[in-house]
Amino acid sequence: xxxxxxxxxxxxxxxxxxxxxxxxxxxxxxxxxxxxxxxxxxxxxxxxxxxxxxxxxxxxxxxxxxxxxxxxxxxxxxxxxxxxxxxxxxxxxxxxxxxxxxxxxxxxxxxxxxxxxxxxxxxxxxxxxxxxxxxxxxxxxxxxxxxxxxxxxxxxxxxxxxxxxxxxxxxxxxxxxxxxxxxxxxxxxxxxxxxxxxxxxxxxxxxxxxxxxxxxxxxxxxxxxxxxxxxxxxxxxxxxxxxxxxxxxxxxxxxxxxxxxxxxxxxxxxxxxxxxxxxxxxxxxxxxxxxxxxxxxxxxxx
Amino acid sequence: xxxxxxxxxxxxxxxxxxxxxxxxxxxxxxxxxxxxxxxxxxxxxxxxxxxxxxxxxxxxxxxxxxxxxxxxxxxxxxxxxxxxxxxxxxxxxxxxxxxxxxxxxxxxxxxxxxxxxxxxxxxxxxxxxxxxxxxxxxxxxxxxxxxxxxxxxxxxxxxxxxxxxxxxxxxxxxxxxxxxxxxxxxxxxxxxxxxxxxxxxxxxxxxxxxxxxxxxxxxxxxxxxxxxxxxxxxxxxxxxxxxxxxxxxxxxxxxxxxxxxxxxxxxxxxxxxxxxxxxxxxxxxxxxxxxxxxxxxxxxxx
Numbered sequence: 268x269x270x271x272x273x274x275x276x277x278x279x280x281x282x283x284x285x286x287x288x289x290x291x292x293x294x295x296x297x298x299x300x301x302x303x304x305x306x307x308x309x310x311x312x313x314x315x316x317x318x319x320x321x322x323x324x325x326x327x328x329x330x331x332x333x334x335x336x337x338x339x340x341x342x343x344x345x346x347x348x349x350x351x352x353x354x355x356x357x358x359x360x361x362x363x364x365x366x367x368x369x370x371x372x373x374x375x376x377x378x379x380x381x382x383x384x385x386x387x388x389x390x391x392x393x394x395x396x397x398x399x400x401x402x403x404x405x406x407x408x409x410x411x412x413x414x415x416x417x418x419x420x421x422x423x424x425x426x427x428x429x430x431x432x433x434x435x436x437x438x439x440x441x442x443x444x445x446x447x448x449x450x451x452x453x454x455x456x457x458x459x460x461x462x463x464x465x466x467x468x469x470x471x472x473x474x475x476x477x478x479x480x481x482x483x484x485x486x487x488x489x490x491x492x493x494x495x496x497x498x499x500x501x502x503x504x505x506x507x508x509x510x511x512x513x514x515x516x517x518x519x520x521x522x523x524x525x526x527x528x529x530x531x532x533x534x535x536x537x538x539x540x541x542x543x544x545x546x547x548x549x550x551x552x553x554x555x556x557x558x559x560x561x562x563x564x565x566x567x568x569x
Numbered sequence: 570x571x572x573x574x575x576x577x578x579x580x581x582x583x584x585x586x587x588x589x590x591x592x593x594x595x596x597x598x599x600x601x602x603x604x605x606x607x608x609x610x611x612x613x614x615x616x617x618x619x620x621x622x623x624x625x626x627x628x629x630x631x632x633x634x635x636x637x638x639x640x641x642x643x644x645x646x647x648x649x650x651x652x653x654x655x656x657x658x659x660x661x662x663x664x665x666x667x668x669x670x671x672x673x674x675x676x677x678x679x680x681x682x683x684x685x686x687x688x689x690x691x692x693x694x695x696x697x698x699x700x701x702x703x704x705x706x707x708x709x710x711x712x713x714x715x716x717x718x719x720x721x722x723x724x725x726x727x728x729x730x731x732x733x734x735x736x737x738x739x740x741x742x743x744x745x746x747x748x749x750x751x752x753x754x755x756x757x758x759x760x761x762x763x764x765x766x767x768x769x770x771x772x773x774x775x776x777x778x779x780x781x782x783x784x785x786x787x788x789x790x791x792x793x794x795x796x797x798x799x800x801x802x803x804x805x806x807x808x809x810x811x812x813x814x815x816x817x818x819x820x821x822x823x824x825x826x827x828x829x830x831x832x833x834x835x836x837x838x839x840x841x842x843x844x845x846x847x848x849x850x851x852x853x854x855x856x857x858x859x860x861x862x863x864x865x866x867x868x869x870x871x
Contacts, residue, residue: 355750448657451791472774473786484775484788484868489753530871566786567869569832 268406268512269381272299273312273373273398274388274501276319276337277345281495281543282361284353288495291544292323294345295388295411298498301548302505302535305331307512309505310379312336312398316344316367326545335376340367355493355540356470375401384512386504387431389413392423399430406517409433409508410462411500417443428461432518433525435466435504450475451482463518464525466507466532468500476529478522485529486566488537488559496540502548506535534559570708570814571683574601575614575675575700576690576803578621578639579647583797583845584663586655590797593846594625596647597690597713600800603850604807604837607633609814611807612681614638614700618646618669628847637678642669657795657842658772677703686814688806689733691715694725701732708819711735711810712764713802719745730763734820735827737768737806752777753784765820766827768809768834770802778831780824787831788868790839790861798842804850808837836861 277294281287300309308331315324315337324334343366351358373394380403387395387410395410410431416424417440424444428434434441434457442448445456454465454477465477473486510531514524537559538547579596583589602611610633617626617639626636645668653660675696682705689697689712697712712733718726719742726746730736736743736759744750747758756767756779767779775788812833816826839861840849 353750448655449791449793449795451793469774472771473788475788475791482791482864482868483870485871486775486777486786486788489751489777489784491751491753493751526871562784564871566784567871568785569787569828569866569869 268383268515269310269379270303270307270384270386270508270512271310271312271375271379271382271398271402272296272386272388273336273395274299274386274390275345275368276311276313276315276323277347278318279497279544280346280348280361281497282350283355283495284351286494286543288543290346292326293347293498293544295390295501297323297327297545298501298539298548299386299388299505299508300327300332301330301545302502302538303509304505307331307509308333310336310376310382312373312375314338314340314367314371314373316340316342319344326549336374336379338374340370342367349497351496355496373398383407384508385409386508387411387427388501388504389416392416392420392427396423396427399427407432407511409435409504411435411504412440412444414440414443425460428457431462433464433466434462435468435507437468437470437500441465441467450477466529468503470496470499474503474529474533476522476525478525481522483522483526483529485533485563487533488563488566490537490541493540495543498545499536499539502539503532503536505532507532509535530560530563533563570685570817571612571681572605572609572686572688572810572814573612573614573638573677573681573684573700573704574598574688574690575638575697576601576688576692577647577670578613578615578617579649580620581799581846582648582650582663583799584652585657585797586653588796588845590845592648594628595649595800595846597692597800597803599625599629599847600803600841600850601688601690601807601810602629602634603632603847604804604840605811606807609633609811610635612638612678612684614675614677616640616642616669616673616675618642618644621646628851638676638681640676642672644669651799653798657798675700685709686810687711688810689713689729690803690806691718694718694722694729698725698729701729709734709813711737711806713737713806714742714746716742716745727762730759733764735766735768736764737770737809739770739772739802743767743769752779768831770805772798772801776805776831776835778824778827780827783824785824785828785831787835787865789835790865790868792839792843795842797845800847801838801841804841805834805838807834809834811837832862832865835865
């Protein structure tokens with residue numbers, strides 16, 4: 268079961284109330300691949316600049332990612348710079364330097380047209396559409412987006428949504444896209460735009476799955492120490508998609524395996540905030556994954 | 570199994586993004602009693618002013634509350650006035666007129682010394698202590714408090730906590746009281762101050778129970794329309810305590826019945842935000858309670 272992702276591979280400069288880290292490895296595709304892990308073997312479509320470190324590419328290859336769709340262009344890699352507030356939830360974007368991403372024209376290797384699972388990470392919806400068009404018959408398409416695209420490229424976004432099976436956004440994005448304050452109504456509006464399922468990420472408050480005929484609420488694991496939550500949402504997506512692929516789910520499947528995937532996503536995301544950058548994902552062990560999954564299930568037993 | 574509550578019986582003036590309501594029935598004890606419902610038959614210790622309407626007292630009696638501990642004093646009833654932001658979560662307090670509450674000296678009828686369950690709603694901790702001292706051997710004591718008391722009467726609050734079994738607060742209060750950002754650490758600090766269990770209310774994000782040897786996360790029910798969330802937290806407490814009383818729980822009991830009580834509290838609270846004041850609680854039917862409990866359980870099945 269092959270997974271294809273298109274999204275950013277980037278460097279992030281992150282300021283937290285306690286520390287500042289310069290140009291550490293980041294980007295949606297990066298976190299997605301590392302969270303999905305080796306058995307999934309993700310096919311990556313992205314662009315990096317001259318400055319992208321070979322060691323960082325190796326990290327991704329070592330976790331099973333296929334980088335045949337990663338172009339190296341002349342210029343700087345995408346660079347995001349942000350500052351977290353004391354609550355580690357609110358953050359201000361200090362700078363977004365697109366670099367080689369500004370002229371990114373994703374090219375999907377011809378051999379990847381047979382991809383089963385497609386994750387369209389948060390980039391311009393026209394680029395998401397171009398990648399999706401290169402895949403012949405995906406079993407399942409999951410799309411992430413953000414306030415910027417909802418505001419500035421709504422037409423492009425609405426054009427691709429009918430081909431999306433699961434929309435994966437945070438609560439404010441779901442509200443903005445739908446114009447509804449209630450998440451129940453927001454999910455219903457989004458269903459009408461195409462995606463049969465909506466996953467709403469709420470950070471430390473967990474995530475909701477508005478399924479075909481049920482709603483699931485998964486709490487977040489409660490972490491003693493939060494250092495840097497950047498990438499937790501994309502890591503959720505990685506764990507979620509890897510679980511769906513492992514289960515062989517397609518768009519006709521009932522909600523049950525999606526519930527399982529929600530737990531896998533939650534556990535994957537839980538490894539991110541305790542360390543800077545991708546460090547927590549790299550330290551993850553199968554034993555600790557199993558332990559956290561057991562804790563999470565225990566938290567949900569009425 | 571008798572339940573005793575001390576707390577406010579009040580009138581609230583509430584402004585929401587859509588509507589303004591003047592001097593509607595409110596107060597922690599009011600919501601608590603109506604949410605606990607008839608089978609529980611709550612004993613109420615409170616004070617009301619000359620202006621407190623007989624009809625409002627009758628509402629409470631009709632739901633089984635015993636008002637022998639409610640003093641009618643000369644002056645105005647407690648009056649809170651607040652304005653909700655667009656998100657219906659943040660709110661600004663516009664005015665707090667204590668009225669007869671300023672000189673409130675709670676008197677517990679002698680016959681109520683045998684009360685089994687005590688809910689010390691959010692009032693000055695010295696008054697909470699006085700009420701608790703009048704109960705001989707409670708099976709379980711639950712206490713709510715707020716940022717004001719944590720800041721201004723911390724010594725009084727710390728003095729009563731060793732006699733409290735369950736602290737029931739929201740997430741920011743738990744953080745303020747403990748000085749810890751992580752709720753896991755906050756709960757551990759609070760355990761050290763006395764309460765063996767901590768319930769953290771998070772509004773639309775649900776509630777957490779830090780039990781003796783487990784953590785439970787209960788999501789909130791997803792409401793299509795929010796009109797006025799005032800009183801939802803106290804209604805949670807009412808449903809929670811009524812369930813504990815019904816199950817005959819005491820402080821030595823394991824976590825399981827507390828988990829059941831968390832669901833009952835969540836369902837009780839869900840009736841509040843869809844209407845102004847206590848209207849939603851009054852419209853509640855056993856069939857709708859059962860339906861919402863089933864929905865809630867379904868939301869928690871992994």
